[in-house]
Amino acid sequence: MLSERRLEVLRAIVQDYVGTEEPVGSKALTERHKLGVSPATVRNDMAVLEEEGYIAQPHTSAGRIPTDKGYRLFVDRLAGVKPLSTPERRAIHNFLDGAVDLDDVVGRTVRLLAQLTRQVAVVQYPSLTRSTVRHVELLSLAPARLMLVLITDTGRVEQRVVDCPAPFGETSLADLRARLNSRVVGRRFADVPQLVQDLPESFEEVEDRATVSTVLATLLETLVEEHEERLMIGGTANLTRFGHDFPLMIRPVLEALEEQVVLLKLLGEAKESGMTVRIGHENAHEGLSSTSVVSVGYGSGGEAVAKLGVVGPTRMDYPGTMGAVRAVARYVGQILAES
Amino acid sequence: MLSERRLEVLRAIVQDYVGTEEPVGSKALTERHKLGVSPATVRNDMAVLEEEGYIAQPHTSAGRIPTDKGYRLFVDRLAGVKPLSTPERRAIHNFLDGAVDLDDVVGRTVRLLAQLTRQVAVVQYPSLTRSTVRHVELLSLAPARLMLVLITDTGRVEQRVVDCPAPFGETSLADLRARLNSRVVGRRFADVPQLVQDLPESFEEVEDRATVSTVLATLLETLVEEHEERLMIGGTANLTRFGHDFPLMIRPVLEALEEQVVLLKLLGEAKESGMTVRIGHENAHEGLSSTSVVSVGYGSGGEAVAKLGVVGPTRMDYPGTMGAVRAVARYVGQILAES
DNA sequence: GCTGGCACTCGGACAGGGCGAGTGCCAAAA
């Protein structure tokens, strides 16, 4: 168990290193922080912290920098979540109000988060399976070709073209549309499969049954397909803020960010409720082993329908970043609830 | 007017520099290319080319590199468009077939272009104003709140929430929906404004007229709003290929890529038909002054509904890039026509 | 107009030396 003062030293090291981006030595520490002890004492503490693996030296006779483990301790025990300043809160409102549709909300959120945290922002679109159905629309494009449009309560819209095995009359179409909507509107997407499974049988014509089955298959497929979990990223220009060695780091990070699958997994690993901070090697993807990810769920009601977060260097301002992420998530939730 | 051989020297310089990324000297040139003359002769030619502004020396006693003007000449007169190899063509098919909806088509196209050219790919969504209307849907969310959904022949879907000045009955809604669709389905979006302008007057109730006007206003606004010209980018990891000085270049480029407005303007400036190549400072945006943009329109019919292209270092393989861009645009056009 | 030769220029790589920040250790003080 580390003594109170040693924890204080660690906190000071993290704060200084985050601020200056340079390894911090014992003398500088005592000068910038009121630790009430001499550099020599701090040196002893540092030796202990290093032994325990919380800090490390880039090379002999350099200052210390926090390790992933050190940041972890800092985040868990030493740092609070810094609430946003009033101007920042106002900025969130100004930025997010006036969004015209879901794409716009997500787009604005990404830009806002990137700007607020000066890091890379990632925002997941509200998940289909956790949303409820607002409306299902069926359009006839050609005698045997339909377009299926799903609209969710969060404003998300998905559409698919369906090739039918047989021509489908306009009356049958209206019929199907009505039955489908009466069954699923207001229900959660996750429940849709059970709600519609007996629909085909209720049609008399054999061809119609086949068509209905096809339509439903497409509908269910749309719900299931994981790759339809869309997301938007922004603020990649902030990667240049990574530090002096950024040319080496940026490559794998950009590559990871391009892989939506990776990002979705990243956000998916986050806790269901509350904020999640993954530091350095805690991230499964190795391209992100020198980054930290701060993520949190957001939703229109009490329940999270999706997640958002930021990706930045392990050397980041955790309290500030966490504050911004949380505040934005809350406000986006409100916006979605209103629309 | 430059002699044939001097042009040949310029071509060789461009090719070597693109390949090696290093300033190319007279000796190396004669070794790698069968110019049939000695290095001394080449030096004289180089001196002329430099005087004319086609090539430059990074510093005294270094080889030459092409200037923007040099690349321009190369593209205009010395380089053809390299057709794709069979495996590459096959890759395009494999990659693009099986897209389920428009987002998917655009997403796949971006990844494909980025992979083929190893550069940053930009794909614009089919423009609203150049598409035709497939269907207009109106949904009632609350007594005085509607959702307007526009579906285009290219599969693009736009939605907006409309707050009505007064409650709007279900019958009026059905009425409006029917009249709206009968007027605009199959027509080009650009013509929609004239087609609907007298609609409000045809309703008897005063409140309904107001609501209809509101709905139409939202509809027209959706068409006009330039920022709704969406696009998708990908392959930003390829920015690391920029060269040894990439840390300096990458920043402004990433920033420019984040500004959708900038990119849209960039694509907008391209010629309506045929491929456009903008080299270095020919790009209006100064963050992109060390990049070249190759862009081309694509569309389902003979007419272009949107544009796509790639952004890369001025030192790029122009023939190959142009070949890839053109091939992808053609195939995407086919895909859109089919769906 | 082309070629070979030659002197010149500069940037890049390499080695050596001084500087300074930071450390670890120790003996003395609290």
Add this chain to the structure above:
DNA sequence: TTTTGGCACTCGCCCTGTCCGAGTGCCAGC
């Protein structure tokens, strides 16, 4: 037992000087 000041030591960084070679421009000769 903990803290402190002192001190020798270690390295990385920066600056400088030197060398090397690629590449050039010029010129006389073919």
